[in-house]
Amino acid sequence: MAGHSKFKNIMHRKGAQDKKRSSLFSKLSREITVAAKMGTPDPDMNPRLRAAINAAKAQSMPKDNIQRAVDKASGGDTEAYEEIRYEGFGPAGVSLIIEALTDNRNRTATNVRTAMSKNGGNLGASGSVTHGFDRLGLITYPADVADEEKVFEAALEAGADDVTSNDEEYEIWTEAEALHEVAGKLEPILGEAGGAKLAWRPQTTIDVGEGDAQTLFKLIDVLDDDDDVQTVWGNYEVSDEVMEKLG
Template identity: 60%
Template structure:
């Protein structure tokens, strides 16, 4: 399991997600607004908007909040957000990709650069690390959706490329261009997914020790606390013993 996913699970168990629910809703609303502005405000006609709404519902975002975000786009209200990607290296030479939606590129770049520098890393140029990653679709179902074999069969039928199953989830990967088609096929077979989104999947991971893992956890946390940052990806791997220590800390 990639380090970023591991730390997501740790943060969830520590109650971090509940403490940041308001911030989470704000980021989900921003994605919905941008998705609605870049295409039709109708999710049936706009795959990106459909996925944004689906992910907002998966996080129990109220319907009124979702509709307000769509209305903001339809009425051309609010800020004009720009999609920006930052790339660099964190502690231990771990590659990091940061995706942001911002109305002020200078502010976002300054905040992201400061986070990297404070963690002992460095921010690079766009393209400096993304060549080590694949842009793919990620569709997640809870373990209760079915057995690993049943989910694998449904994934193959829907046109997915890979499935990883554990005690908590079934994570299905597909080509970036096929997200909408594959997610619809899976929904017919398994019901609505927990999340459907485009991600950066590392081609290889870097093993890190406990000290590096703690530093990386702090870096990821600082970046995700930033209002402009939507997603953070890092290509590190943590062994089970270290993961258990971090979970208990």
Template identity: 70%
Template sequence: MAGHSKFANIKHRKGAQDKKRSAMFSKLSREITVAAKSGMPDPDMNPRLRLAVNNAKGQSMPKDNIQRAIDKASASEGDDYKEVRYEGFGPGGVSLIVEALTDNTNRTVTNVRTIFSRNGGNMGESGSVSHGFERVGYIAYPASAGDEDTVMEAVMEAGGDDIQSSEDGHEIWTAMEDLHEVAGALEKSLGEAESVKLAWKPSVEVEVDAAQAETLLGLIDALEDDDDVQAVHGNYSVSDEIMEQLG
């Protein structure tokens, strides 16, 4: 997604996300617990856990909630979750990748397929769209972090690969294996990021019109509302004008 478009989408859905903060914290806790179970329960010794904790902090998740999620893993509590990925299509030929953590794959795949079909999309086979994406590291900063030149200089010094800046904020891309190192260096120069995570970056973007965008954002919101879905990635681009209309 183009930098300005992604931030516009984030702003467009921020109100809805605020209302669903409890559900968001639940998903973040699940990822933290799974990450802690996958290795050491110490973020300094477990890159995946460090990433999950940093992302939770970026979403203003309370420290007590984060620690409880880590302690849950240490106590071997909770269900065992499996990581699954689904691929599909939205209006206008947009490609979507849906990442989930589930303790019941039959339930999750049924729910995701139903959400696609009821919201103007259709689920595809595994590998049907992921070939058009690259797995990368993603870091987001608000516009208040600095002007484009200041942030670009910090990104270059930190070893980031690419940056897209707009009046809404800054999107920074890194090689997947460099994410933790780059994020750490940027935190020293720019402060805490809004988001630090692994993402799917599209090689080609699809521009969608107003009608397609409205249906597409509805589909994405419905997918994100599912308890098992952790993230939705797409290759769409929406103009600021259309986002303002939909806002």
């Protein structure tokens, strides 16, 4: 188990959770519906659904919205969503992995390609980016869930590989196949996780300066605003000084 690290959360830039609530709820609902349809509507028997519901609760999504998303999976008119991954490059050569859930592949591909080309990025071929990332399990808890020693000890006992942290949360990293087992062992100690999902963790990061960071964050914001896009991963690192300048 690696020691304490200040590795920044590469899922999104600081403050990205302030995105429009309606758009966020739409994405969360879609993930819940897909998870329930692919498995069972019982979260106790469906790890992916349980993680999706926990993520929705962490964003204060109303219980009625969550239940409607679960019930929608058993409806005859449920959209046939498919999972798609796009790979490409942003400003300063930053590698980006864009994960989407869509019922219209052509629409999503067009939207992603347009967002990239208009905001300093370009799409790459399949496999052009993922070779620089590791596919791992990621479990998140808010920073105030417990002190560092308790979180690290709990993660170690549960079989996690690494723990990183920032001002907002703890990130507990696992092997991909151990994600839900580790999450299950952590819950009695730390409570329900804020999120538990498969993630792309970069093997190396690129330091991005102020100008490129501003363009990069605009690109990520445009991608995030698309209802089909679930998560944008990247190998960028931005200093606290630059973040302060950008506000």
